[in-house]
Amino acid sequence: MAEAVNCQYHKSNPAVWHCESCQKHYGECCVPIVPEGYDEPLCTLCNQEITYLGAAHSAEPFWLKINDFFLYPIRISSLAFLAVCILIGFVMPYTGFFILPLSILLMCVLTKYSLQIIESVSLGDWEPPGLEEAFSSEGLSLFFKQIGIFLVAGVVLYFLSSLGVFVVLGAAAFMLLGLPASMMILAREHTLSAAVNPIKIAFVISAIGWPYMLLYFFLIVLYGGPGYFIGGQEEVSSLFTAASSLLGGYFSFVMCAMMGYCLYQYQSELGYAAEMEGEEGVSEEEYQTQKALSDGLILMREGREEEALKVTKQALERDRSDIQLNKRFFKLLLLWAPDQSLIKFGEKYIQRLMILRRDHEAADVYLDMKGRIKAYMPSVPGERYRLAESLAQKGKIREALGLLFNLHKLFPDYQQLPEAYMLIARLLSENMNNDEQANKYLDFIIQKFPGHRVVKEAREYQKVIESLSESTEA
Secondary structure, three states: OOOOOEOOOOOOOEEEEEEOOOOEEEEOOOOOOOOOOOOOOEOOOOOOEOEEOOOOOOOOOHHHOHHHHHHOOOOHHHHHHHHHHHHHHHHHHHOHHHHHHHHHHHHHHHHHHHHHHHHHHHOOOOOOOOHHHHOOOOOOHHHHHHHHHHHHHHHHHHHHHHHOHHHHHHHHHHHHHHHHHHHHHHHHHOOHHHHOOHHHHHHHHHHHOOHHHHHHHHHHHHHOHHHHHHOOOOOOOHHHHHHHHHHHHHHHHHHHHHHHHHHHHOHHHHOOOOOOOOOOOOOHHHHHHHHHHHHHHHHHHOOOHHHHHHHHHHHHHHOOOOHHHHHHHHHHHHHHOOHHHHHHHHHHHHHHHHHOOOHHHHHHHHHHHHHHOOOOOOOOHHHHHHHHHHHHHOOOHHHHHHHHOOHHHHOOOOOOHHHHHHHHHHHHHHOOOOHHHHHHHHHHHHHHOOOOOHHHHHHHHHHHHHHHHHHHHO
């Protein structure tokens, strides 16, 4: 397997796109899934087309997904297909003259379905084909192409027999070893000439490398699976026939899923790109947001700050409520924007976070702004109080107190002034060991707001401070 390549900007993420012009590799994190109807994505840096690498660098090794292969046939579509085939098998002995064409038709459908599994899994699709697709006329010729593979092998061995037994044995060994590769080629390309081409078969084996031998071993073990479970039965009955057919189909589908995934895992070496597993369509709004976030990050990492700001601002104009966009835009402003621009946006960002009850995040935004602009203070008293509560919970006592000092002078009509000053008193007493100053704020609450519900709490807190002071002196 080729050496894994990671995203240029997220070193722990595998690359799935490559820009030939910039020589940059991008992961799924930097190139969001494009909605249906959109053109293929372009490089953020040079605006040129980028090449899709597929899931080659993100696929788990097939030997780590054994459980998934055994679970693959246990789906409604594959179980329904097996049930229909078993039912047809029961009915066939009673069809008289039609038994031969029905048998051939059933074999065609079974071969086609097995190869369809290889093809679909090789493209990253883990949902087995449905009944309508399985019993459609399209692809029925695959059975005859599969028969053709065995006929070509027989003819080749016949002509090689004149060259000696060792030549025949060597050719037979290569054919047996290359049988899974031949089936994988037929499933992908649907042509007999490609499936019997020894050069193409050898290429598939060599491209996969030593794991091909591990795959081959697994397939041999799985091939004997049905016999392991029912091989000891001596009496043949309808139940035995049904169980045999069910187990045969089950293990066949497991084998095909494994071969398909092997193609999927080694797609880069084999020269094609499959879609990522589990990809789902996204809305245009989601795409625009994800693209703005990823483009902004790339441009920022490349030192193109003005472009990063522009891209993020345009996305915010489409959706001002998106918190991730707000966060990214704030971080960009924090690094490069003038103070007034930072304050204007930062206050709106804090308000949005508080509306969403994300006060701890709002407190972090305030600290970032305070670190950049030492004199900054929120202009709304309610925001100051809530930020102070969050900062106190974070252990940022001095910062919390700084938000609340002199509120009665700055905002004399603020309705929650008693609660705010009660918080100051607690922080001064419990965290700053300044009971004298704490008592001054408690006296202020009692004198200025005699009818307020906080007054009772203030009086009780004074008693606590007094008792603690007396016990300390004693």
